[in-house]
Amino acid sequence: MSAAIRDRPAVAANAPRHFLDLRDFEPGLLRAILEAGRRLKPVPRDARAPRPLAGLTLGLMMEKPSTRTRVSFDVAMRQLGGEVVVLSPRDMQLGRGETIADTARVLSRFLDGLVLRTDDPAKLHELAAHAGIPVINGLTARSHPVQLLADIMTFEEHRGPIAGRTIAWCGDGNNVAASWIEAAIRFGFTLNLATPPDLMPSDAVLDWAAREIAGGAAGRIALVSDPNEAVAGAACVVTDTWVSMSDDPTENRHTRLEAYRVDTALMERAAPDALFMHCLPAHRGEEVSDAVIDGRWSVVFDEAENRLHAQKGLLSWALGGPDWEGR
Ligand code: CP
Numbered sequence: 001m002s003a004a005i006r007d008r009p010a011v012a013a014n015a016p017r018h019f020l021d022l023r024d025f026e027p028g029l030l031r032a033i034l035e036a037g038r039r040l041k042p043v044p045r046d047a048r049a050p051r052p053l054a055g056l057t058l059g060l061m062m063e064k065p066s067t068r069t070r071v072s073f074d075v076a077m078r079q080l081g082g083e084v085v086v087l088s089p090r091d092m093q094l095g096r097g098e099t100i101a102d103t104a105r106v107l108s109r110f111l112d113g114l115v116l117r118t119d120d121p122a123k124l125h126e127l128a129a130h131a132g133i134p135v136i137n138g139l140t141a142r143s144h145p146v147q148l149l150a151d152i153m154t155f156e157e158h159r160g161p162i163a164g165r166t167i168a169w170c171g172d173g174n175n176v177a178a179s180w181i182e183a184a185i186r187f188g189f190t191l192n193l194a195t196p197p198d199l200m201p202s203d204a205v206l207d208w209a210a211r212e213i214a215g216g217a218a219g220r221i222a223l224v225s226d227p228n229e230a231v232a233g234a235a236c237v238v239t240d241t242w243v244s245m246s247d248d249p250t251e252n253r254h255t256r257l258e259a260y261r262v263d264t265a266l267m268e269r270a271a272p273d274a275l276f277m278h279c280l281p282a283h284r285g286e287e288v289s290d291a292v293i294d295g296r297w298s299v300v301f302d303e304a305e306n307r308l309h310a311q312k313g314l315l316s317w318a319l320g321g322p323d324w325e326g327r
């Protein structure tokens with residue numbers, strides 16, 4: 001265990017179980033959440049099946065568009081016996097100046113958990129600081145940790161333990177890339193990142209990873225500019241959109257990213273049984289070719305489905321109370 005994890009102050013036993021970033025967790029708890037997700041994977045068709053979250057309600061507060069995150073959290077709650085309220089900040093008093101702190105205090109009186117998707121990570125942290133219920137990061141401009149729970153689950157279902165393996169990221173050093181960096185440190189794998197020099201992951205996440213590695217974490221991060229170098233022999237190649245929801249859509253990033261497209265020639269440089277992963281939505285013909293996303297390497301729809309199962313594991317822990325039996 002790294003010094004940074006060991007030195008973290010203990011969280012009060014009755015503190016809400018927020019899920020803001022992978023870096024906040026020791027590997028054992030992340031593993032236990034994934035294991036709970038695997039156990040909860042079979043869909044309970046039997047009316048007598050246990051419903052661990054019966055009587056609980058999750059709020060989904062989406063300031064940005066979403067297909068997978070919104071539907072997978074909604075269905076996950078239903079499969080665990082709970083209910084969901086979808087909140088559009090446009091329709092809330094938040095949009096007319098009510099503070100985030102007061103919104104958090106009020107929603108904590110109605111709900112048992114809250115997922116927030118927003119551009120601004122500070123807003124997520126402020127909500128969590130004032131909420132008496134678990135707050136879950138449903139994507140910010142900085143990170144997308146719930147995506148990584150599904151990604152790790154998917155890799156391991158297809159190829160076994162990810163620890164010690166090499167994963168290659170090609171493209172924009174964006175929010176999903178930042179969560180892959182945190183995952184590499186927490187799950188102990190090597191992450192090769194090939195990004196244009198001006199679209200590298202932030203210094204903040206790279207410095208954090210360097211400190212964790214210096215403190216004894218097993219993961220490794222390698223930054224390269226050549227995608228061929230990043231994918232050489234890799235067990236999995238990952239990419240994401242070249243223009244994220246928080247990016248300026250009028251800025252032309254495509255010319256800088258053309259060389260990072262994941263196509264057949266690039267996949268053929270990876271390991272012979274390499275996987276291709278993408279959080280979706282994909283922009284076919286931009287960051288990935290049709291031949292790759294529809295080809296033998298691709299597990300993108302298993303990955304999308306695992307959003308549901310990994311989040312059942314997450315919700316069972318976050319809303320499960322002190323008797324959670326996940327470990
Ligand atoms: N991957 C992902 O988070 O998809 P959505 O934007 O559709 O939620």
Ligand code: NVA
Pocket residue numbers: 139174175176240241243244245246279280281
């Ligand atoms: N990087 C993308 C991920 C979408 C799930 C975005 O932030 O738009």
